[in-house]
Amino acid sequence: MDRNNREIKQKYLSEPDLSVTLKNVRLPNPVMTASGTSGYTFELRDLVQLDQLGGFITKSITLEPRKGNPPQRTFETPAGMLNSIGLANVGLEVFCEEKIPLLQRFSIPVFVNVAGKTIDEYVAVSQRLMSFSHISGLEINISCPNVKEGGITFGTDPKSVFDLVHAVRQSCPDILLIIKLTPNVTDITVTARAAIDAGADVLSMVNTFLGMAINIHTRKPVLGARTGGLSGPAIKPMALYLVSRVYQEVAREANIPIIGMGGISSAQDAIEFILAGATAVSVGTQVLIHPGCLTQIIQGIKNYLTEYKIPSIRDITGSLE
Amino acid sequence: MDRNNREIKQKYLSEPDLSVTLKNVRLPNPVMTASGTSGYTFELRDLVQLDQLGGFITKSITLEPRKGNPPQRTFETPAGMLNSIGLANVGLEVFCEEKIPLLQRFSIPVFVNVAGKTIDEYVAVSQRLMSFSHISGLEINISCPNVKEGGITFGTDPKSVFDLVHAVRQSCPDILLIIKLTPNVTDITVTARAAIDAGADVLSMVNTFLGMAINIHTRKPVLGARTGGLSGPAIKPMALYLVSRVYQEVAREANIPIIGMGGISSAQDAIEFILAGATAVSVGTQVLIHPGCLTQIIQGIKNYLTEYKIPSIRDITGSLE
Amino acid sequence: MNTPNTHTTQKGEFSARVAQHDTFGYDIFSIHIELVGPAFATFKQAKPGQFVQLACRDISNYHCPTPLLRRPFSIAGVNIISEESLLIEVIYHVVGPGTKWLQDQKVGNKINLIGPLGNNFKLPENQDSQIFLIGGGVGLPPMFFLADQLVNYGHNQIIAIAGARSSKYLENAIENHLIPIQNPLEANLYLKQFSRSNTKCIIATDDGSLGFHGNVVQALDAYLSKNPCNNQAQIFCCGPHGMLKSIALFAQSRHIECQVCMEAYMACGIGLCQSCAVPVQTSSNTDEWQYKLVCTNGPVFNSKMILWDKIEI
């Protein structure tokens, strides 16, 4: 018995357990793609062994197809990038017809990111998607800074957050609901609480920070949409702070898992988010640059746990002193 | 007459006019130091020809001396740095006795940055300082993220902003009041408006963004104060956006000048802020790294105006299309 | 995972080695990058028009992620040097931090790249088609590679037009550059990278410092008025959008088929970010349009499909 125990322990020590759960969905490991940076389905397959990831999050889907914002749509900034894609996407119908069948081939959990301009649109898209059994959950993007007509208001006003999440929750009682928060607020614990009160199962944080760049020669904004969302390593200290805060003040007590993101580029970054309270992490900008980072991060987390003889990643979630 | 005009124009073209005014205070050029990054007085004199700057802003002064936060107090992040100095300063009395006499030797406008925990403290410090005639104005720091006991609340709550600025304005009716805003709010135009309504003469923006870093080996926050303020090139896109927004939505109409800052490292950065609506700019983190940048930025602005045959810097303030 | 088993890797992320680094012209350099192993197998299939995304920094140094994004560069040639190793050539103009970093790389240094990316030029079916390869500035590189391929496929009516602001931008690539060009519209083996495929070219400089005095469209126009082409002609071109637009309009007015290789600000280069959108007609007889991605739907487009008026030039 004692020996048996030791053997089990031994096994744990040699192969740390990376699996985590988002409510009822088990992820083989905590590393996922971030919405809008890894395509709809298998776009990355030449460059990443997608079946080794913890989960896959699609780019945002809206009811109608969207052309997106006029170019220039991205711009490099010091250790970051601005984007004003404007939710360019094929729309729900094409997505259901062309992409969903491909998503079925994933052996890892798949989450579809949903966006919209009105509560009705969010509800319509969510209801349609929840009928596909191999979609493990919906990530509700209430925080895109690049769509003028509403999106951003949903995310910054606690009342709107509540109403939106509540409506989606009512119409989709069973599917895992991940609510993606915007960092562009005075107190993110307030919107986090609103989302949880309205029935969020998981919080995903954070979306991009509002930013802008100016071309001093043309004296015009660089981005076609004037402003954009800042992502990448530059934002990591801020995103980490927000995750830590929401975990300490809201999520831990409410027992709501957090998917942390914002500038994650390395295993060290991912571990910082996990220590701060993220159950899982998403990688966005760095995938655009170095898709191989995804599996490297998983390996790096494994090495870290092994080095410190920590049997399971779950042992360190939120363990920041 | 015509010829005279041409000559005047010629002169302008060869030597563009860099001077700007903050209400009644004329700055020889728009480039100043940022509070907390250039000392109290002549700390930089070996490295910078201080008399060539547009103005000098001191580090924050509080009523009593402050030890500041426990080390580690700064940390490098991608293209940025976190600081949690915690307003370490010699206190009003020592400042008045030892530093003010030195400040008198400046030939450029000097602004003293004031911080505090209570409205009374702000008022006491401001009242004392306004008696020194060679202080051209006070920059009221209502936005330091590194002092727990109040500072940050002042800056994020419009009502508190109003009350604080109003109290200082009432007690110091004549001195130029610069109100330094925090970026850590949902809608910075609201706090900007509150400051203006309460009697601010100038807005200074922005202070640092809240952030954090974790040492994954000790599993503790890197900073002794756990969290800190993010500054440096990483934040420039966000700071620029905020300046542009406040200029477009509030300051232009109210005719209130803005001192822009946040990640400025080069003349190009400074010009971006000026195009976005800043009358003057402050340079913080980059001075810590490369003090010579201050005069280089001034020269770079001059070169830009010359290249584009713009007679005065004021011609392009807020001229973003 | 049930990814289709038949899938073979068409692109990859590889670490490669600088094998050669030469000057092409003023502030323009030619770098030869050696690829071996799986990278060799993948890049053996590379086609003209395709490009690579170079990491212009040490991508494994997470602490110094600047410049953050990769930089796209056309493949200017593929030179298979053994059964397991090949060189790709990239010709780049130093314009900012990424290209400055490239310039500092010495033979033997490692460069991380993703490629080959994008679609490619569609070759004319008829080997006797009159083909014009037009490149302006660093739009030339894909034309060098295309010339190699065309000649390989037996095309024999090829004239290249190399545009530059001034002769200095071609300086070190010019063969026999001391020989004055008698008739600027007479194509000859002037440029090394074209000479390897025996492709004759006309040089056009904006300042007249070498060859034809004028831009590439003027050169083409002048050439065609002296040498009207009988058989079906085709234009392949790459360069600044202003130039591409002029060529497209010219081609349309002369009913010449024209393929353009477009540029766009790219964040990923691999179809993930939707950064590189270019407005394209949905079909040739409609007003409807959509954004296509230069990095995956392009960079090569039929010039008639591009909505030039919607592009800021």
Add this chain to the structure above:
Amino acid sequence: MNTPNTHTTQKGEFSARVAQHDTFGYDIFSIHIELVGPAFATFKQAKPGQFVQLACRDISNYHCPTPLLRRPFSIAGVNIISEESLLIEVIYHVVGPGTKWLQDQKVGNKINLIGPLGNNFKLPENQDSQIFLIGGGVGLPPMFFLADQLVNYGHNQIIAIAGARSSKYLENAIENHLIPIQNPLEANLYLKQFSRSNTKCIIATDDGSLGFHGNVVQALDAYLSKNPCNNQAQIFCCGPHGMLKSIALFAQSRHIECQVCMEAYMACGIGLCQSCAVPVQTSSNTDEWQYKLVCTNGPVFNSKMILWDKIEI
């Protein structure tokens, strides 16, 4: 401006040239940086204990500001080579992006630096004082410079104790390193940087791979028990804070004067940011304390004044 006219520049921001770059030990390198003109005049005055802030990147490339902050390094020696040119030596351990960048610099490359910075060691008044120079790891470099100065000022009772985790960290700096050390407590000319001032040293390694088996405090203790010092002794030391604390406590117990050269995470190095605070007693007979700045009030402090218990080690 009415800055005092008498003011002469005690520090400056300069562009310098790498003149020599050698290996000191495993992952530790010695770089010699040449300073001319105004930098020469300024650095001629540099004193042991002072340091420089090196920009570990091209500081003029605003687009790639990583690593953002300068890195502080002790001056390990100043070598005046002509009437307008001198070399400063910096010995550094490669531990992160800044030092990795340094390692990549070749002779002839430019490095931007600010210095000399900080205060310096106060020399004993009595030339016959028994002096111990104790350096651990990359705490050694200021001791090399201090030995130069002490000898210059006629001090003749100097023993250095060089601590390292293992012999490999000193490998390339050891003279006659093949000669086995018979009596590990017998000081000799073992280290090149000490030999230039004829300073004999004891080597102490944690793993016993060379010299005394143990840390520097144990070595000092053992040495003193065999060689009790009659005249007033003084200790000068630099190294990790744990080591400095042990030395400080040891010195206090033996009533030996001790100056410590402290480290701190620095953002500016020039007294602007208040980053490098270290808790110091306000006077020796009070509990009051304040934060002092390692970069301007230090890095050298009287060991008794440091509040070691308030420092995380």
